[in-house]
Structure formats: C-alpha cells, structure tokens
Amino acid sequence: MTDKLPVRTKICGLTRVKDVQCAVAAGADAIGLVFYAPSPRAVSIEKARSLLTVVTPFVQVAGLFVNATVSEIQQVLAQVSLDILQLHGDETPIQCAEIGQATGRRWIKALAVKPDSNMTQLIEHYVAAGASGILLDAWHPQLKGGTGQTFDWNSWPQALGQTVPLILAGGLTPDNVADAIAQTHPYAVDVSGGVEQEKGIKDHQLIRQFMQGVQRG
Template identity: 90%
Template sequence: MTDTLQVRTKICGLTRAEDVQCAVAAGADAIGLVFYAPSPRAVSVQKAQALLAVVTPFVQVAGLFVNATVSEIQQVLSQVALDILQLHGDETSAQCAEIGRATGRRWIKALAVKPDSNMPELIEQYVTAGASGILLDTWHPQLKGGTGQTFDWNSWPQAIGQAVPLILAGGLNPDNVADAIAQTRPYAVDVSGGVESQKGIKDHHLIRKFMQGVQRG
C-alpha cells in the first residue's frame, strides 16, 4: 500500500495553539487531541475548540479516547468537529463498531504489540468491524500510549500492511523515524513524546526535524 504513497504524519497530544500552527506549517497531515483525563496531554472541550480554530483546511483532526462510552464521545463531538476517532483503550471490535455506527465517524484502533499476541488475527477482527486503519503502539502494563519506547519493528506485519492502512507509533523521534519508515513501510507515523520539551508541550525544532526525517524515510 505504501510503495507508491507518501507516508502520512500525525502529531498527537497537542495542547497549545502555537504547537498546532507549527505542526501544520511543518507539513503534518493530521493532529491529535487527547480526550482522556488521566493523560498529561488531555484537553478540555473548550481548549479543543480553541485549537481547532487555528487548524487550516485539509488537515485532519483526530480525537483520542480511552475506553470512553458512546455518550461520552458524542458529547465531545457535539462541540468539537473531529474528523476521525482514535480508540486507544481496551475497546472490543464490537464496541468500536457500535461507536462508529452511533457517531457516524471513521475510526482507527490502537493495538499494543505484545510479544505473545497474534497481531494478524487482532488486526483482522478490527478491520472486519470497520476500522479505517490500525495503529500499532508499544505495549506497557499501565500506560495507554505515550511510553516513549519502541517495539520490535521486526514484528511489523508487512503482508497485512499491503492491504490495511497501518500506522506506526511508539517511541518515534527525529533521530529514528527515517529508519523506522524504511524498515516497516507504514501508511503513516504517529508521534507525541518524541517531539516534546515536556509532556504536552511540543518543541518546534523537534517537530520540524521529525518531519524532515519522515521525508528522508
């Protein structure tokens, strides 16, 4: 799938308007807003509205949710014009499908790459349920993403990636993203902590350097 397509980039966990503007100016295809209160990158509905005000046309806005109910997601959507939902918790394929039906939004499912998981089988379950893409992230016993750690890229399901949009996340930064892309050939890459000066505060130099790495990859 990615042999003839440019690799897309999403900058996630944005909390400041100036960081959104930098990400967009640097060429990010999408930005991610976190609607998960325990996260240091979480934003309120009011903050999200302010951030969307500086997003230019043709840049997608993803909303990240962790084990949220349909009503909780709908409440956010009634006030924030999200383009796509990123379901980053323990949602089953059936729950994801119901969220998609109820909200009328496309969705992607984040899956943690555990050493003992049958990733092709898991991916197939969610794709069958209607996922627009699958995000593969580093597994951590407590954290739901944002670990700053990579997983073994040798486990990347290359065959599946030819048919399903697979998004690479987990520990990406300006120094390793080119190698990560060259090895996995993903549809897109997703970065948060790798371009931060502190949690929730993006470093504009690192954002630009990351985008340069994507182009090299």
C-alpha cells in the same frame, strides 16, 4: 496502497495553539487531541475548540479516547469537530463498531504490540468490524500510548500492510523515524513524546526535524 504513496504524519497530544500552528506549518497531515482525563496531554472541550481555530483545510483532526462510552464521545463531538476517532483503550471490535455507527465517524484502533499476541489475527478482527486503520504502539502495563518506547519493528505485519492502513507509533523521534519507515513501510507515523520539551508541550524544532526525517524515510 503501494510504497510509492507518501507516508502520512500525525502529531498527537497537542495542547497549545502555537504547537498546532507549528505542526500544520511543518506539513503534518493530521493532529491528535487527547480526550482522556488521566493523560498529561488531555484537553478540555474548551481548549480543543480553541486549538481547532488554527487548523487549516485538509489537515485532519483525530480525537483520542480510552474506554469512553458512546455518550461521552457524542458529548465531545457535539462541540468539537473531529474527523476521525482514535480508540486507544480495551475496546472490542464490537464496541468499536457500535461507536462508529452511533457517531457516524470513521475510527482507528490502537493496538499495543505484545510479544505473545497474535497481532495479525487482532488486526483482522478490527478491520472486519470497520476500522479505517490500525495503529501499532509499544505495550506498557499502565500507559495507554505516549510511552516513549519502541517495539520490535521486525514484528511488523508486512503482508497486512499491503491492504490495511497501518500506522506506526511508539518511541518515534527525529533520529529514528527515517529508519523506522524504511523498515516497516507504514501508511503513516504518529508521534507525541518524541517531539516534546515536556509532556504536552511540543518542541517546534523537533517537530520540524521529525517531518524532515519522515521525508528522508
């Protein structure tokens, strides 16, 4: 990894075909579908299958799961073609490794950045277990992602970012994404609420503006 590589972009929490089409047309490298029933952005297997009909080649599809069992994930994979799993709950490194081995899918672990956490150590544990990347998000006592809040970007583990694909999430918007990229130099950025009219309903102008911000960054 070097800073010369373009920053990748994932648009997460998509629930409508036209929003997927907009994200793809705007240049998103990946889209995210939420398979976590309590989330207002959750999709059913039937809805997910309809959304995938408009995903073009070379755009990856990530499935977001929160404390799901291997069986639950396999049930989704049997009907929905996902390229990578995004594990957003309290999964331990061992549990993540087991999920990856059982499903044959690469996985990303999402970690909430808490002021009192040793993030470097946590990241290293998940990477050792086989993580393809680590997503760093803002911490919230109840929510599992989609908080709309940023964390202190000064705490970004720059040294690890040279060897581990680190994905920046949490409170990103068209207005701040360029600055966020310039400060952290992430492998990728992940946005959901920052490009929405309301939860699960994307604003197409905001998606395009966000992608322009990524290019500036």
